[in-house]
Amino acid sequence: MLVLRSTEMAAVDKEAIELGYPEIILMETAGRSVAREIDTLDELDNQSDIYFLIGGGNNGGDGLVAARYLKEWGYKNLKVFLLKPGENLSGINRDNYNICRLQDVEMEVIDSEKLNEFRKILNNADIIIDGLLGTGITGDARGLAADLIGIVNDISVNVLAIDIPSGLSLDFKSETVIRADLTVTLADLKIAQAVYPGRYYCGEIIIADIGMPAKAYRKIRPDYFMLSNQEAARFLPYRTETGHKGTFGKVLIIGGSAGMAGSVSLAGEAALKMGAGMVTIALPAAIEHDVNSHSREIITEALPDENGKISLKALDKIINISNKMDLVILGPGLGQGKEIAELVENLLKKLKPPIILDADGINTVRDLEQLDKSQKKILLTPHPGEMARLYDTTIPEILENRFDYIKDFVEKTGQAIILKGADSLIGLSEGEIFINPTGNDGMATAGSGDVLAGIAGGLVAQGLDLEKAGIVASFIHGRAGDLAAEDKNRYSLVAGDLIVYLAEAINSIIK
Structure with missing residues (x-):
């Protein structure tokens, strides 16, 4: 609308x-x-x-x-x-x-x-x-x-x-x-x-x-939109009765580090719950057991690691794995440091599938030129702190001028972006901005962003383009949070609850 x-x-x-x-x-x-x-x-x-x-x-x-x-x-x-x-x-x-x-x-x-x-x-x-x-x-x-x-x-x-x-x-x-x-x-x-x-x-x-x-x-060219329930239903990818796990797409998640195994698990479980056919997590060997122990349906690929983080030596293996995938989610729980920044820089250049760049994947970006659309399609999912770091400014400055920063980002990169918040804004490559109407303050909890990245990844795997996936994922993510808050309360929500209520959120759209 x-x-x-x-x-x-x-x-x-x-x-x-x-x-x-x-x-x-x-x-x-x-x-x-x-x-x-x-x-x-x-x-x-x-x-x-x-x-x-x-x-x-x-x-x-x-x-x-x-x-x-x-x-x-x-x-x-x-x-x-x-x-x-x-x-x-x-x-x-x-x-x-x-x-x-x-x-x-x-x-x-x-x-x-x-x-x-x-x-x-x-x-x-x-x-x-x-x-x-x-x-x-x-x-x-x-x-x-x-x-x-x-x-x-x-x-x-x-x-x-x-x-x-x-x-x-x-x-x-x-x-x-x-x-x-x-x-x-x-x-x-x-x-x-x-x-x-x-x-x-x-x-x-x-x-x-x-x-x-x-x-x-006819004489206006609106820039701002908001998704309604009916529009969200129309945006959802079609699922054929004769489909199989290949039909519904393969998602690769690259991330995780010592103490941050939950990030990739949440993203992977959300992608599966959203309908992706198969999810693989490429992660440091040191945390493979942690992920396998509570994510039964997810495939893991152990990578060379150093101090609990993915090593730069894993680059070629990651590229080979990614060539079989429909989408890459890069960044949840990845960690930071010089070697991680170099790894992300190389992956942004060499990965062939579209990318959802999240969390520490965003934190390693030096300048907007790394995200130029001429290389590949990327959907960025920063919270205000990550956006402030990207622009070398303050969080209050970002919050005061969110629309301006989104327009600047889109003009300079040609990429789509979800600036997360109480009313997440989704900026599209042609300049339109969608304002997300769903969600509540109970979702302001660790791991909520990982779930959002996974939902978007599951939608892209099933054939939705990155931009529509960003709009619909934000809507469904917030709806799951609203349903969880109704049943529980806004104080006690955790990120895992969003995955539990994801099916109900989808049902509320397609009913």
Whole structure:
């Protein structure tokens, strides 16, 4: 699905109107969609106290339309509180204000001198409908709107936001933002809603279809997307009934070191659980027994080692093994050091299959030229610390400018990347960025990244290209974490739980 920036959303609205879709019809459809969502809430009935907070922008107009419909549908105790007098509204907002008056919708202008009294009024609501500020805001909320946002956040009342929580700007510069329990966003998801901290303020998000014509999107070229459940199902590789382990692909994992046998085991088990036909782990001879003792279905290839790490002497053997494989995962638990860096540099040059470069494989990269697309296809899977090391900068700098760093990486290398985090970003070679909607903080645990690399490897082995595999693997990985958290809790998750819930996560997509 599309994730739009403020300029893109404005361009779509403008194009729709120019195509002959009247603005008043857009608002009517949007307001009715909001009213319909309110009407379906189980905790409300026609006796519920529903209070609308209405500003002077278009989402305030959407709120006036929603109030009209609820009044028509028999809701008896709804009330509209206006940020400014209705006579001062303009255009179609003024028209909808006048229609509300004709329908005897109870309306009142908020008195900035009596905010303590107003707080008590709002505290009696069953739900507050937030239509104060829309997507046009830049910077932080100010004045009476900011005061009202503070009051709403300070009381214990459910909040439904129209389109976007008031104060949440699409340029990520806002700090004074309503915390909604539910956001009914109109037409398309907005970028600030898709990533943190904006996702935190939105609560559950419902995307309301307001009948925006397809032609309205023809003049924009969106860069941001988010995978839906239906799209994830379409991306999954096809499995033929007559397939065998060769059909479903062979994955080679190169990694492991003394004390880090679990990394390659987790990646290997995840690849198998995702559907790969066969998984081989090339690892230091010193840890082969450790891996074999708890990974029964995985084949191991013992390599010459030195101080518990793969020796550079193993290079030719690794190349020979890799020539029979469909994909290589390079890096889990590999360790660091001068010889490991030299080994990885040689492997990046000489390996023929596509590569998922993970963990210590990333940490050995000297500069982005080593990852140039002209040599082979690589999918990088760094967490912010590894990305910071790659760019010789700080983790806060990466987190503050994630989209910029992903775009820079893709432009310079032509490769795909998963920048892991609370809302992982997947950058594709043509410049598109997918924002992953699944996952939770319980997954912030050692080994979780190894599982992700294995899931992606299993998908590539079955025929999915690296870029689609990165998108789908992130989605399934997060879904497995969400299912595990539901059954257990977010404190107690470990990486192995993600593998346990992987089958259930796939079932939730293909059901």
